[in-house]
């Protein structure tokens with residue numbers, strides 16, 4: 001354990017993004033505690049394998065448990081005494097929220113509530129949490145900017161994340177908890193999620209099976225490479241929103257809350273890619289042709305996402321810019337080395 005570095009808790013540490021965030025923080029010498037229930041939403045072995053990589057570091061420890069287990073969460077936070085909490089654990093996925101809305105209430109609403117109830121009594125320097133571009137819902141004005149109204153979510157997943165934004169705002173106001181909410185735009189990369197397009201397309205193309213392409217291919221996504229997400233999170237970590245009750249000024253264009261040390265920040269690539277161009281990039285990298293099963297737009301899905309990241313750039317000087325061909329190549333290299341041993 002490094003004694004002079006801050007203790008950081010990462011929830012969702014065995015998940016796709018949490019794993020990459022932990023790896024990066026460990027490489028920078030932080031003491032990290034990962035809290036994850038290893039839920040069976042997708043292949044638990046993938047989560048276990050991510051976790052075993054993290055456990056190779058002597059600065060890493062993990063607790064396997066649900067956010068809903070308030071006693072375990074409380075005792076974990078009490079004994080580890082973190083200065084920073086990065087909350088990425090959630091029931092993710094737009095489509096699964098049609099099938100199993102209750103799991104979103106349990107993980108995202110009750111789980112986040114438990115965490116906030118514990119953190120309100122602690123001296124936390126910065127609480128950072130994942131929201132999603134899905135909160136922009138039916139908004140038609142592109143690109144999506146943080147200060148647009150977000151009142152028309154069209155999936156229950158997005159409803160729970162929008163609720164999280166509201167919950168954290170009130171706790172930030174009442175207990176002066178410095179809070180940053182990230183709105184991620186379709187994250188992809190090595191060790192990715194098996195329920196997401198890149199993973200599913202790669203697997204099916206390799207198995208010579210047809211891939212499902214929704215809205216007859218007329219979709220655009222602001223695909224964001226996971227290393228850019230990690231970099232943005234770790235830079236934002238050092239920029240807690242200022243405490244308005246200690247007379248420090250809010251950043252001049254950071255105006256989403258005038259009554260709490262709270263902000264929401266888009267993290268996206270700012271370059272929407274046509275879904276069919278994404279498919280072509282995968283085909284090119286695999287050197288195989290796909291068979292396509294064209295389907296209508298799925299309930300809950302939006303046809304296009306497009307981020308404005310001026311606020312991220314303003315706060316950190318950083319803007320994601322990984323090219324889709326490079327990112328897809330990195331994923332496929334990982335996929336082959338992981339599954340074709």
Ligand SMILES: NC(=O)c1ccc[n+]([C@@H]2O[C@H](COP(=O)([O-])OP(=O)(O)OC[C@H]3O[C@@H](n4cnc5c(N)ncnc54)[C@H](O)[C@@H]3O)[C@@H](O)[C@H]2O)c1
Pocket residue numbers: 011012013014015016017018035036037038039041047065066067068087088089090091092093106107108111130131132133183184185186187188193
């Ligand atoms: N991947 C994306 O494109 C994307 C986009 C927008 C937002 N997000 C958000 O980013 C965060 C991380 O997403 P991800 O892609 O890494 O997902 P993931 O599913 O790979 O990781 C989430 C982790 O949280 C854990 N978890 C779920 N419910 C839990 C509970 N109740 N208690 C304890 N642990 C629990 C799971 O076991 C999993 O390991 C999530 O909050 C997600 O909603 C992701």
